[in-house]
Amino acid sequence: MVLQETFILKNGVKIPKIGLGTWQIPNGKEAYNSVKWALEVGYRHIDTAMAYGNEESVGRAIKDSGIPREEIFVTTKLPAEKKGYDIAHECFKKSLEALGLDYIDLYLIHAPWPWDRIGLDCTEGNIESWKAFEEIYDSGKAKAIGISNFEPKHIRPILEMCKHVPMVNQIRFHIGERQEETVEFCAKHDILITAYSPLATGRILNRKEIVDMANKYKVTAAQLCIRYCLQKDTVVIPKSTKKERIISNANVDFIIDDEDMKVLDRL
Template sequence: MSFLTDTYELTNGVKIPKVGFGTWQIPGGQPTYDAVSLALKAGYRHIDTAKAYRNEKSVGEAILDSDVDRENVFVTSKLPAATKTYDGAIADFQSTMAALNLSYLDLYLIHAPWPWNERGANYDEANVEVWKAMQDIYASGNVRAIGVSNFNVHDLQNIIKTADVQPMVDQIRYFVGYTEPQITKFAQDNSMLVEAYSPLATGGILENPDIKRIADNYKVSVAQLAIKFVLQNGVLPLPKATHQAHIENNTQLDFEISAADMQTLNQLSETDMA
């Protein structure tokens, strides 16, 4: 399970474990506490949350109560998508830190370039202002790295052209059949690490016959194949699970997908997944 502690290196030298544990859609309280606790016991050393998930408090409690030292757990949280002012960003970051009850955060991301109820709207000027807040948060030393989530090429270009500190990460929806090649290439060409949320397509690819056939060839589950696929593309997967068996199953990645099978998987599109 060394891949759980193997790392990518961000542009500022910070090392980030190659696989993270996602907590999106896990309710705050006992469900999140138990899931994160199980993930840490299973060997995960990278936990991803967000203020919008309403489970930061439970994530922090699970980390602090675990047998794993805080400095050995990479923790990510996110600024709410609707927060588009400098002062709002500072205030939300402070409330995130209070909820997590941690002395520092490893990675802080802007959750989206637009409020969720205005998906696709243009917030270019506001995002530049918010990025200034992100840079000041980074300069404070309370965060080891900063980045964005759900930003497309235009959104990334908008920030890059005025940034003193470039985004180090772009976390996007990414899975077999949906790999956002333009965003991924632009981010990687600009030294950003791409992270994949929903690497299992929130379960949507688990019954795909083409993927099942390839998984069967390696005697692995579709979930294991899907996570390994993301890794072999140089992208950081953030699988989510709540049951111990699934959490542990998702850590069993000691196999290699052949170049031919990677090509097949990379050529799948969402229309093939129906």
């Protein structure tokens, strides 16, 4: 089963290939139930962020599941607008407290710039944040550290100063948007890609070529899109608040053949 499959990060840490994304899921019943259902059906990777405002419910669902902590991989993130050494340490402690955990499996810089000022040069702030990340990693409080939404121009300054190369880059990745330059750059530096919005927030699910190919494999369009990302050797974190879709999104134990992958590549 894909839910039991993992990639191995450069430091030897195993990361489940499929996780539950929790972006835009409100704190409270919705976030709690989504995580609860995911864990019940076999997910062992939960992706959240301080910016999502739902760490408390995510952590409570993890605790209430009764599943041993070491069996669940938890990702959270430093808010995009928080840049600097001290603020990175401070935010990490707040995330630990909100989640009610002793450690985080993967801690990411959420973006290279604030969301309301996309493109702003925050190189110095990212470097200072990364210094804190390395200390957090060396302390054992984070089992792996990485980045999100970083392009090569944002990654290079970190590579020039770092003791620990980022282990993951979480980026928007789906059929029709593959960010090939970033993916190739990360591959050269053994930085694993996590694909968020694998369904393009639903925008590609009605595209005729995708629907027709899904019918060929007797799967849903969403399952085809998720499987495509897996076959591109990315971790995939589809989001849903509906139990049946959480189950369906992980039911991707089929193979898209090479010719059909090429067709999807061209879309």
